[in-house]
Amino acid sequence: MTAETASRLPEGRPAGEVLAELRALREADAPTRGGRTFAYVYDAGLEGLDELAAAAYSAYATVNGLDMTVFPSVARLENDIVRSAAALLGAPGTQGTFTSGGTESILLAVKTARDHARAVRGVREPRMVLPSTAHAAFHKAAAYLGVEPVVVPVDPGTYRADAAAMEAATDEGTVLVVASAPSYAHGVVDPVEQIAAAAAGRDVLCHVDACIGGWLLPYLRRAGREVPPFEMTLPGVTSVSVDLHKYGYADKGASVVLYRDGELRRHQYFAHAAWPGYPVVNPTVQGTKPAGLLAQAWAVLRHVGEDGYTELARQVAAASDRLLAGLGTLGGVRVLGRPESGLVAFTVDAEGGPHTGTAVSEGDLSLVLHLADEMRIRGWYLQPQLGFEGMPPNLHLTLTPATVAHVDALLADLGEALTAARALTPVRADPGLVRLAAGLDPETLGPDEAAAVLAHAGTGGEEGRMARVLVMLDALPGPLKERLLTEYVGSVFRI
Numbered sequence: 001m002t003a004e005t006a007s008r009l010p011e012g013r014p015a016g017e018v019l020a021e022l023r024a025l026r027e028a029d030a031p032t033r034g035g036r037t038f039a040y041v042y043d044a045g046l047e048g049l050d051e052l053a054a055a056a057y058s059a060y061a062t063v064n065g066l067d068m069t070v071f072p073s074v075a076r077l078e079n080d081i082v083r084s085a086a087a088l089l090g091a092p093g094t095q096g097t098f099t100s101g102g103t104e105s106i107l108l109a110v111k112t113a114r115d116h117a118r119a120v121r122g123v124r125e126p127r128m129v130l131p132s133t134a135h136a137a138f139h140k141a142a143a144y145l146g147v148e149p150v151v152v153p154v155d156p157g158t159y160r161a162d163a164a165a166m167e168a169a170t171d172e173g174t175v176l177v178v179a180s181a182p183s184y185a186h187g188v189v190d191p192v193e194q195i196a197a198a199a200a201g202r203d204v205l206c207h208v209d210a211c212i213g214g215w216l217l218p219y220l221r222r223a224g225r226e227v228p229p230f231e232m233t234l235p236g237v238t239s240v241s242v243d244l245h246k247y248g249y250a251d252k253g254a255s256v257v258l259y260r261d262g263e264l265r266r267h268q269y270f271a272h273a274a275w276p277g278y279p280v281v282n283p284t285v286q287g288t289k290p291a292g293l294l295a296q297a298w299a300v301l302r303h304v305g306e307d308g309y310t311e312l313a314r315q316v317a318a319a320s321d322r323l324l325a326g327l328g329t330l331g332g333v334r335v336l337g338r339p340e341s342g343l344v345a346f347t348v349d350a351e352g353g354p355h356t357g358t359a360v361s362e363g364d365l366s367l368v369l370h371l372a373d374e375m376r377i378r379g380w381y382l383q384p385q386l387g388f389e390g391m392p393p394n395l396h397l398t399l400t401p402a403t404v405a406h407v408d409a410l411l412a413d414l415g416e417a418l419t420a421a422r423a424l425t426p427v428r429a430d431p432g433l434v435r436l437a438a439g440l441d442p443e444t445l446g447p448d449e450a451a452a453v454l455a456h457a458g459t460g461g462e463e464g465r466m467a468r469v470l471v472m473l474d475a476l477p478g479p480l481k482e483r484l485l486t487e488y489v490g491s492v493f494r495i
Contacts, residue, residue: 030381035402039383043402044249044312049300053251056299057292065289066282074291077298081244084301085256088218089210089240091232095265096258097283098294102211103137104285105241105257108268110141112239112259113176113205115267121172121203128176129169131161131190132389133183135209147175156390159186159337163194167202174204181210181217181230185385185396186336187343189213189228196236205238205264211255213341214242219313220341227340238264244297247342247400249304249312253290254297315401316342323399326411330418336394345385347394348418365393365474366426369467374417380410384466386474393474427467429475437476442483450487 032041033050068075078098086094099105110128117123127148130138134151142149152165161179170177177199179190192208199206208230210217221227232240237260244254259265271281280287304312323344327333332349339345348371350364365387372384372395383396403410437453473481 033402035400035404035406036379037381038397038399038403039381040398041400042246042249042398043400044304045315045400045402045404046249046304046308046312049249049303052299052303053296057251057296060291060295063291063295065291065294066287071291074294077291077294081294081298081301082256082258085214085242086258089214089231089242090258091260093261094232094258095262096256097265097268098297099255099257099284100253100286100289100293101245101255102135102209102241102243103140105211105243105255106135106137106207106209107141107144107285108257109207109239109241110138110145110147110176112264112267113207114145114147116205116264117175119267123173123175125173126175127171127173128178129166129174130178131166131180131183133159133161133185133190134178134180135184135211138178138209148173150174153389159183159188159391161190161195163191163198166195167198170199170202170204174202177204177206179206179208179230181208181213182339182341182343184212184343185391186345187339187341188337189217189230189340192228192230192237193234196234198236200236206236207239207241208232208237209241211241211243212246212343214240214247215244215309216247216313216316216341219247219309220317222310223314223317225313225317232258232260244301247313247316248297248301248309250297250300251293253293312401315404316399319399319401319404319407320344322407323397323411326407326414330411330415333418336392342399344397344399345394346397347392348421364426365471366428366467367421368393368395369427369470370421370424371395371414371417373465373467374420375413378413378417380413384470386470427471429472433472434475437480440480442479445480445483447487447490450484451491454484454488454491 030037033043035043035045063071063074065071065074081098082096085096097108099108113128114126117126125148126146127150128138128142129150129152131154132151133154139149141147150169152162152169154161166177177195179192179195181192182189196206210230217227217230231237239260240258242256242258244250244256245252248254259268269281269283273279320339320342324335324339327335327346334347334349336345336347348364348367350367369384372382375382385394385396387393433453440449440453473484476484
């Protein structure tokens with residue numbers, strides 16, 4: 001086969017055959033419905049919701065959100081969604097934008113802060129102050145936008161941001177201070193009120209990353225749960241991001257970023273008229289925007305409604321209560337922090353006895369990863385998180401209404417899997433490979449060398465087990481770890 005023929009599309013096939021192949025490909029994926037995948041998916045468990053979202057998307061699949069003067073319904077749908085988000089999280093005067101997801105919302109918030117500080121305070125070397133638990137998207141925004149991240153350790157016992165330390169790290173070059181509601185890794189809400197007040201005292205913007213909790217925490221409060229304040233009603237909070245494809249239960253590709261007022265939001269926009277084509281003004285990173293994602297989010301929000309979201313929040317809280325109580329009965333298992341939303345992270349100690357003291361133990365990386373593998377074999381996906389700056393390795397669970405009926409089964413399998421994991425030989429990083437890796441320069445590491453390290457680490461190892469690979473990754477220096485991860489993903493997307 002020549003290179004020319006290899007690049008050509010195959011002959012056209014009937015629609016039924018094409019769809020059948022897509023369905024066959026999906027069989028190898030983790031299930032997105034049914035309550036057994038505890039990361040990446042958010043399942044309301046409501047009959048007909050997926051069909052509604054698909055129908056709404058289909059109605060707008062050919063509409064381009066780039067130009068609302070040609071497609072005025074796009075502005076109507078976006079204004080309706082932003083108005084609902086502002087009513088939930090905003091304050092008088094709040095304005096916002098519909099985006100493709102939490103990362104884009106965060107990118108736009110950082111761009112807005114950078115450009116606002118340049119225009120108002122003349123800042124030319126921008127920095128933003130982040131708790132160490134802030135989402136990786138802020139570091140991505142920093143890399144893309146030339147903003148220096150200043151990372152502040154969190155409280156080692158609660159995993160909440162240290163408001164006093166963040167204030168101390170704020171200086172004349174700070175354009176943005178960040179808080180999470182909640183943080184992804186541990187599901188705890190930062191002390192937003194104190195962080196925002198300190199930022200306001202320095203005339204610095206404060207962004208609250210409520211991508212996960214923004215559409216859940218207010219409804220938990222409405223359902224009778226105690227939820228600390230984090231919204232834009234707090235003095236000093238100048239922007240908030242909230243994902244509708246998380247606890248809003250819309251399909252992936254739906255988020256909102258809110259600003260204190262329209263004047264602040266103006267710094268988010270990009271406009272360009274110095275070219276021979278049409279005048280360009282883009283509110284978001286995207287130019288062409290799929291209006292189908294906007295339509296399906298609008299339809300889901302309108303269908304579920306206030307009372308519906310309150311009931312779904314109540315179900316998440318009930319599932320969390322049952323899970324936390326059950327984890328407390330498993331020897332050696334310890335929940336990290338005080339989860340205040342639908343996220344739970346727990347570690348496992350090698351000794352296996354009941355955790356009765358208050359001291360923070362290290363957690364056993366090998367055992368945690370063996371447990372993740374054993375649970376995957378039993379049909380559950382729990383997300384492994386490696387140790388970081390004294391925070392122990394752990395397993396992360398995202399609870400949704402669809403998981404309510406499965407908590408008891410999960411706990412039963414978790415007990416069996418923990419026994420099985422303890423019986424397995426501990427996995428340790430190869431000392432020789434660690435020494436070799438320590439001498440490698442990530443900046444000059446070639447693809448062949450990176451591939452050799454990955455192969456030695458076991459990326460092609462036993463199907464269904466990732467413990468060996470993740471233990472090796474955990475032992476490597478951060479820059480080298482990032483370089484190898486980049487190479488690994490590049491090897492997956494290679495034609």
